[in-house]
Amino acid sequence: MSSNSNGGRDRGDKGDILLEMRNVEIDGFSDERWHDIIRGVDLTLRRGEVMGLIGESGAGKSTLGLAAMGFARPGCRIKGGSINFNGMDLRGANESELRKLWGSRIAYVAQSAAASFNPAHKLIDQTIEATIGHNITGESAAKADAVELFGALQLPDPDNIGSRYPHQVSGGQLQRVMTAMAMSPRPDLIIFDEPTTALDVTTQVEVLVAMREIVERFNTAAIYITHDLAVVAQMADVIKVLRYGEEVEEAETRAMLEEPKEDYTKSLWSVRALQKPEDKGDDIALSIRHVDAAYGRSLKVLHDVSIDIPRGRTVAVVGESGSGKSTTARVITGLLPPMTGEVQFNGEALPAALKDRTKDQLRRIQMIYQMADTAMNPKQTVGEIISRPLEFYHDMRGAQKEKRLTELLEMIELDASFMDRLPSELSGGQKQRICIARALAAEPDIIICDEVTSALDQIVQEGILKLLLRLQKEFGITYLFITHDIAVVTAISDEIVVMFQGEVVEQGLKSEILEPPFPDYTKLLLSSVPEMDPDWLTDLVANRS
Amino acid sequence: MSDAPQTYSAAAEVGQVLTRRGRLERAKIALRKAPISAWFGMIVIAFYGLVAVFGPFFAPYGEAEVFAKADEPWSVFGGNPAHFFGTDQIGRDVLTRLIYGARNTIGIALITTALSFTIGGSLGLIAAINRSWLDQILSRGVDVLMSIPSLIFALMLLSIFGSSIPSLILIIAVLDATRVFRLTRSVAANVVVMDYVEAARLRGEGLGWVMRREILPNITPPLVAEFGLRFSFVFLTIASLSFLGLGIQPPTADWGSMVRDGSRFIQFVAYDWTLALPSLLPAGAVALLTVAVNFVVDWFLHKTSGLRDEQ
Numbered sequence: 001m002s003s004n005s006n007g008g009r010d011r012g013d014k015g016d017i018l019l020e021m022r023n024v025e026i027d028g029f030s031d032e033r034w035h036d037i038i039r040g041v042d043l044t045l046r047r048g049e050v051m052g053l054i055g056e057s058g059a060g061k062s063t064l065g066l067a068a069m070g071f072a073r074p075g076c077r078i079k080g081g082s083i084n085f086n087g088m089d090l091r092g093a094n095e096s097e098l099r100k101l102w103g104s105r106i107a108y109v110a111q112s113a114a115a116s117f118n119p120a121h122k123l124i125d126q127t128i129e130a131t132i133g134h135n136i137t138g139e140s141a142a143k144a145d146a147v148e149l150f151g152a153l154q155l156p157d158p159d160n161i162g163s164r165y166p167h168q169v170s171g172g173q174l175q176r177v178m179t180a181m182a183m184s185p186r187p188d189l190i191i192f193d194e195p196t197t198a199l200d201v202t203t204q205v206e207v208l209v210a211m212r213e214i215v216e217r218f219n220t221a222a223i224y225i226t227h228d229l230a231v232v233a234q235m236a237d238v239i240k241v242l243r244y245g246e247e248v249e250e251a252e253t254r255a256m257l258e259e260p261k262e263d264y265t266k267s268l269w270s271v272r273a274l275q276k277p278e279d280k281g282d283d284i285a286l287s288i289r290h291v292d293a294a295y296g297r298s299l300k301v302l303h304d305v306s307i308d309i310p311r312g313r314t315v316a317v318v319g320e321s322g323s324g325k326s327t328t329a330r331v332i333t334g335l336l337p338p339m340t341g342e343v344q345f346n347g348e349a350l351p352a353a354l355k356d357r358t359k360d361q362l363r364r365i366q367m368i369y370q371m372a373d374t375a376m377n378p379k380q381t382v383g384e385i386i387s388r389p390l391e392f393y394h395d396m397r398g399a400q401k402e403k404r405l406t407e408l409l410e411m412i413e414l415d416a417s418f419m420d421r422l423p424s425e426l427s428g429g430q431k432q433r434i435c436i437a438r439a440l441a442a443e444p445d446i447i448i449c450d451e452v453t454s455a456l457d458q459i460v461q462e463g464i465l466k467l468l469l470r471l472q473k474e475f476g477i478t479y480l481f482i483t484h485d486i487a488v489v490t491a492i493s494d495e496i497v498v499m500f501q502g503e504v505v506e507q508g509l510k511s512e513i514l515e516p517p518f519p520d521y522t523k524l525l526l527s528s529v530p531e532m533d534p535d536w537l538t539d540l541v542a543n544r545s
Numbered sequence: 546m547s548d549a550p551q552t553y554s555a556a557a558e559v560g561q562v563l564t565r566r567g568r569l570e571r572a573k574i575a576l577r578k579a580p581i582s583a584w585f586g587m588i589v590i591a592f593y594g595l596v597a598v599f600g601p602f603f604a605p606y607g608e609a610e611v612f613a614k615a616d617e618p619w620s621v622f623g624g625n626p627a628h629f630f631g632t633d634q635i636g637r638d639v640l641t642r643l644i645y646g647a648r649n650t651i652g653i654a655l656i657t658t659a660l661s662f663t664i665g666g667s668l669g670l671i672a673a674i675n676r677s678w679l680d681q682i683l684s685r686g687v688d689v690l691m692s693i694p695s696l697i698f699a700l701m702l703l704s705i706f707g708s709s710i711p712s713l714i715l716i717i718a719v720l721d722a723t724r725v726f727r728l729t730r731s732v733a734a735n736v737v738v739m740d741y742v743e744a745a746r747l748r749g750e751g752l753g754w755v756m757r758r759e760i761l762p763n764i765t766p767p768l769v770a771e772f773g774l775r776f777s778f779v780f781l782t783i784a785s786l787s788f789l790g791l792g793i794q795p796p797t798a799d800w801g802s803m804v805r806d807g808s809r810f811i812q813f814v815a816y817d818w819t820l821a822l823p824s825l826l827p828a829g830a831v832a833l834l835t836v837a838v839n840f841v842v843d844w845f846l847h848k849t850s851g852l853r854d855e856q
Binding site for chain 2: 333334335354357359362366367369371374375376377378379380388389392393438442
């Protein structure tokens, strides 16, 4: 076991037990009955220790995290077991005793910082609110301390950033301010609930470094909830894997990464091994020629973008948010006619605007969205959703349509029983599969995939990527794959286009792009992708400085 | 969990998957959980509906049948046992008038509300989808109409066009459509930006499909709630116009004009309280229906707005 003070840390040198949960059982009320969410989980956390809780969505990670505060979400109840924090029984404690604890001894950092701040108050006032509210220190002392915390979290201009409002700072900065808020009363325990999931990889690194340093500096214990294994490998001393509300296994980070015991854990670990051999294509299906595009008259977002997409291949467009990836997709689909330049499809120029395109041109280019939830009409059944393109483009009716519908469902590995379901009766991965089936129903030449896997758990992600690869092989579909996840890129692409601030930085075969030498931006992007090595973040920080 | 599959398969994927339920089953659950106030409202509405539809079968006499003695009191207060609620100022049976009044007042209010929803709803949807000059023209036009107090405006228009039932319906429907337009436009604006609407447009769907199939089903709950509320307002507007003499014209029975006719005795109520009954009875009928509709709307809004009582 390494005694490296960063990264995977030794468990033995930690203090006494801070939090002890025994056989905790939690029920949730939904759909007219009580369901088990947590079925008897034990959790022991020592002072200064960071525990990573991982699992797919619905595994009960967040519920367990909140239970560590003695809190159950509305509609949930803690049914059994004991929760002991610092010698105090949280299950027996009443509301006012718990309130004294929350925000002073235990703090919580939520996933969406933007949604968790009050837009009408300055950051500094919100940062110190709990501290002065619990009478831990006076206002001026708390403010001075908050400025120090801002500095420690590497926020720009720590003296003045507090006087800004939440909308005046970026998402990554806001997440760090939230960490400062949690740290301000110097709690014994912080619960981080997916704090970096909504951030870009390049921003995520900064936030991770800041969080890790501050937790270490004040010897604060933390529970870090995430579904990203590579992230948890950087943050946690111990990892606990949850599934269906039960513990699968728990081990120290290094041991867990090197030799996971359970099959389920191994399957989680193997996800990132998916890799497609690249294949150069010469027959260009879609070609974007010198496109400039702008929203309104002034906000120019694409500058002279040219991309060639070979038939039957996958071109991945990577870049952080705001780099113009999605705008490129909007230009191709005709939602945003370009200012100059054109889109050529099978050698012919496509009309710039959606309304000028023929039905056949529309049919040949299909799109799959990031959020399958909002990409399907919640009032239409799966059957209606998939059969609409069949009726619309192929004029299928009755038995012929039914037959094709069943075929399509089989293609996406679902059966005909799904036909009458509403989107709300499906899981995340199933929803995305239905969106894929809807695109397939049109029998397109090219499918634009806009971050289609980024809202999904890794194990589900793998399933979707495999499906897309299989469909490509069977039907020779061309993909334009927009993503910021490099693991997805290596898994699926033949060629890569790197975009930054509306320009194409680099484009070429996967092997060319992912091999050095890199242009500066590509290098930053690639090095920011967390790896499953507990020392990765430490090494990265050392390299960059 | 030992019975869980160890390998990944799409069909068995877990998540927050809700149980598959048919429409009927969902309605049953909703009804079972309905509060007493909602039940009260539904029963009252059903009763009014029955009376309105089958009125002529219940009514003891004809709508405009005149009897010998006018202004008779209720039979329990010493009037003629043949006229349970007495007779009005020209000797028509009040119970009969009340029953026919339900038919006229509710029927006209219902047609008016439906018309105002058709006009306001479709224009609102078009404005929300279009979001360009058309939206500006419609919205500013609606602003102009809304800036004039609606009852006074309705009075003015009715005296210009004459108070026939079609003009009454049309005028109130147009004035009320402005409110419906506002609501539809604002709720639809939130749905228009959804990816599934974009997907439909990318597919090449026309305006009609996008309006009817993609947007309308998703804005139905607030619209249904508004329909109930609007119905109450229209109902009250018609009653008040009738009270002022510009609404439904005699000999057609309606509750608003019955209140007006009964109000002649109002100043003598201090000497004999039963004199208040001829105007209180139709007024009470109006009030009861308004309250009942609002109870149901409240329940519906509460259910669909996602407000959940903590368990």
